[in-house]
Amino acid sequence: MRKLIIPVVAISLLATSCVSKKKYVELENQLIDTKGNLQKTTVEKEELESKFATIEKRVADYNQKINSLTENNASLQTENDVKLDMVGNTAVISNNTKELMMKTLAKVDPSELAKAKTLKDSLNLAISYNLKNKINTADLNGSDDVNIDIDQTVVMISVSDKLLFNTASYRVKNQAYDLIEKLATIIKSEPSMDVMIEGHTDSRTISNATVEDNWDLSVKRATSIVRLLENKYNIDGSRLIAAGRGSTMPLVENTTNENRAKNRRTRIVILPNLDKFFALLADEQLTD
Numbered sequence: 592m593r594k595l596i597i598p599v600v601a602i603s604l605l606a607t608s609c610v611s612k613k614k615y616v617e618l619e620n621q622l623i624d625t626k627g628n629l630q631k632t633t634v635e636k637e638e639l640e641s642k643f644a645t646i647e648k649r650v651a652d653y654n655q656k657i658n659s660l661t662e663n664n665a666s667l668q669t670e671n672d673v674k675l676d677m678v679g680n681t682a683v684i685s686n687n688t689k690e691l692m693m694k695t696l697a698k699v700d701p702s703e704l705a706k707a708k709t710l711k712d713s714l715n716l717a718i719s720y721n722l723k724n725k726i727n728t729a730d731l732n733g734s735d736d737v738n739i740d741i742d743q744t745v746v747m748i749s750v751s752d753k754l755l756f757n758t759a760s761y762r763v764k765n766q767a768y769d770l771i772e773k774l775a776t777i778i779k780s781e782p783s784m785d786v787m788i789e790g791h792t793d794s795r796t797i798s799n800a801t802v803e804d805n806w807d808l809s810v811k812r813a814t815s816i817v818r819l820l821e822n823k824y825n826i827d828g829s830r831l832i833a834a835g836r837g838s839t840m841p842l843v844e845n846t847t848n849e850n851r852a853k854n855r856r857t858r859i860v861i862l863p864n865l866d867k868f869f870a871l872l873a874d875e876q877l878t879d
Contacts, residue, residue: 692713692714692717695717695720695721696713696716696717696720698720699716699717699720703716704716718746719739719740736750736751736753736754737749737750737751737754737770745860745861746860746861747858747859747860747861748774748858748859748860748861749856749857749858749859750770750856750857750858750859751852751853751855751856752812752855752856752857753852753855754766754767754770755767755770755771755812755816755857756812756815759797759799759802759808761801761802761808761811761812761814761815762815763815763816763819768819768823771816771819771820771824772824774820774859775820775824775826777861778820778826778830778861779824779826782827782830784830784861785830785832785861786820786826786830786831786832786859786860786861787831787832787833787834787859787860788813788816788817788820788831788832788833788834788857788858788859788860789809789813789834789835789836789857789858789859789860790808790809790810790811790812790813790834790835790836790857791809791836791837791838791840791841791854791855791856791857791858792805792808792809792837792838792854792855793805793838793841793845793851793852793854793855794838794841794845794851794854795845795851804837805837805838806835806837807835808835808837809835809836809837809838810833810834810835811835812835812857813833813834813835813857814833816833816857816859817831817832817833838854841854842854842856
C-alpha cells in the first residue's frame with residue numbers, strides 16, 4: 592500500500608511545480624510588457640513635451656508679432672495724427688489740429704459756419720473764434736474796436752487807437768494794459784511766433800513838440816507797444832518788429848470823422864504754430 596502512495600505524491604509535486612513556472616513566465620512576460628509600455632509612454636511623454644514646447648514658442652512668437660503690430664499701429668496712428676494737410680498755398684495743419692478745429696467750429700454760430708466753404712475758411716473761422724474769445728473782455732464783446740482778420744493763417748489783430756492812446760500821443764494808456772496783457776499771453780503761447788506791431792494813422796497833418804508827422808507818430812506808437820511787450824511782459828525782443836505805416840494803408844477813405852477813426856489803429860500781426868496754438872486752447876478749456 593505504501594509503494595502506491597509515493598508516486599502519487601511525486602506526481603502531485605511535479606504538477607504543482609509546473610503550474611508555478613507557467614505563472615512565473617506569464618508574470619515575467621507582463622513585466623516585460625509593462626516595461627515596454629512604460630518606455631513607450633516615456634517616449635510619448637517626451638514627444639508631447641517637445642510638441643508643447645514648440646506650441647509655446649509659436650504662441651510666444653505670435654504674441655510678439657501681435658505686440659509689434661500693436662506698437663506699429665500706435666506708431667502709425669501717431670504718425671497719421673501729425674500728417675499735414677495743405678491750407679491754401681502756404682500753411683499746413685495736422686489731423687490733431689483738424690480735430691481740435693472741429694471741436695471749436697461746433698461752438699461757432701451756424702450762420703457764420705455756413706460761410707466756410709473750404710478747409711482754409713474753416714481754419715480761419717476757428718482761429719478767429721478762439722482769438723476773439725481769448726482777448727475779448729466783457730466791455731469789448733460786440734465792439735468794433737478790436738478786429739481780427741486771418742489770411743493764410745496769418746493773424747492780424749487791429750485795435751482802435753482810442754483803446755491804446757490819447758489823441759496825437761504815443762504813450763500807452765494805463766487802461767490799455769489789460770488788453771495788451773491778453774495779447775502778450777497769445778504771443779507767449781508760441782515761442783517761435785514772430786510778431787510785427789504796425790502803427791496806422793489817418794491822413795490829417797500832425798506836428799507838435801514830440802511828433803513830427805504821421806510817419807513819426809505811427810512808428811512811435813508801434814515802438815511803445817513793442818517796448819511794453821518786451822519790458823513789462825517779458826517777450827523776447829528778437830521776436831518783435833516795430834513798423835510804422837503812417838496814413839498809407841487806410842481801411843476806408845479819410846472823408847469823415849467816423850472813417851478816420853477806423854483808420855487810426857494799431858495792428859498786431861502774428862503767425863502761430865497751429866498745432867501748439869490749438870493745443871494750448873484745448874488745455875485751457877479743460878481747466879476752465
